[in-house]
Amino acid sequence: QSVLTQPPSASGTPGQRVTISCSGSSSNIGSNYVYWYQQLPGTAPKLLIYRSDQRPSGVPDRFSGSKSGTSASLAISGLRSEDEAEYYCAAWDDSLKVFGTGTKVTVL
Amino acid sequence: EEQLAESGGGLVQPGRSLRLSCAASGFTFGDYAMHWVRQAPGKGLEWVSGLSWNSDNIGYADSVKGRFTISRDNAKNSLYLQMNSLRAEDTALYYCARDISGWWKDAFDIWGQGTMVNVSS
Numbered sequence: 001q002s003v004l005t006q007p008p009s010a011s012g013t014p015g016q017r018v019t020i021s022c023s024g025s026s027s028n029i030g031s032n033y034v035y036w037y038q039q040l041p042g043t044a045p046k047l048l049i050y051r052s053d054q055r056p057s058g059v060p061d062r063f064s065g066s067k068s069g070t071s072a073s074l075a076i077s078g079l080r081s082e083d084e085a086e087y088y089c090a091a092w093d094d095s096l097k098v099f100g101t102g103t104k105v106t107v108l
Numbered sequence: 109e110e111q112l113a114e115s116g117g118g119l120v121q122p123g124r125s126l127r128l129s130c131a132a133s134g135f136t137f138g139d140y141a142m143h144w145v146r147q148a149p150g151k152g153l154e155w156v157s158g159l160s161w162n163s164d165n166i167g168y169a170d171s172v173k174g175r176f177t178i179s180r181d182n183a184k185n186s187l188y189l190q191m192n193s194l195r196a197e198d199t200a201l202y203y204c205a206r207d208i209s210g211w212w213k214d215a216f217d218i219w220g221q222g223t224m225v226n227v228s229s
């Protein structure tokens with residue numbers, strides 16, 4: 001059962017900025033890094049943001065992550081059709097990695 | 109190219125066992141912690157288990173603790189998941205994933221394509 005809460009859906013038109021929230025607790029987000037993964041339909045997840053605000057090489061700077069207290073956010077600026085996917089936040093909670101409930105981003 | 113390839117999935121009856129394998133290529137497998145993550149049909153991601161580069165640190169989700177065993181063979185560039193006493197709720201696509209760290213509590217940067225496990229009578 002997910003302990004990180006995300007909105008089930010988010011949407012925007014091409015070029016817009018979309019923000020996804022991720023709510024946790026003091027034992028996970030409040031005391032550890034946050035990670036964001038993108039899962040395109042029918043494919044394996046892909047690392048998008050690590051250690052709360054770091055982008056792996058190859059990830060466009062349109063994607064940015066932030067954390068404050070027990071919550072985190074992923075922002076997608078300049079939304080593109082290829083950004084249509086499921087997005088999951090994640091964090092370590094003691095020795096367990098917990099994932100968020102997932103947010104489906106739709107490009108209108 | 110850095111790759112992971114899972115195998116060993118299939119249809120299995122409740123209560124039986126199955127062993128998953130994950131073959132790594134294109135990188136020094138022994139330098140990295142590794143994990144198993146599963147995704148039930150139409151559902152979200154669930155971390156199953158992980159272990160450090162030298163197997164000294166191992167963790168399991170509460171849902172599989174006592175039934176699943178993770179292991180690795182660095183000489184064979186392989187990760188394993190022994191799954192015993194399987195239940196219907198274990199039905200999922202099982203991914204292996206590489207940790208960016210050797211000490212198993214960081215991001216997962218390389219993922220395989222997954223192997224499907226279907227537990228049904």
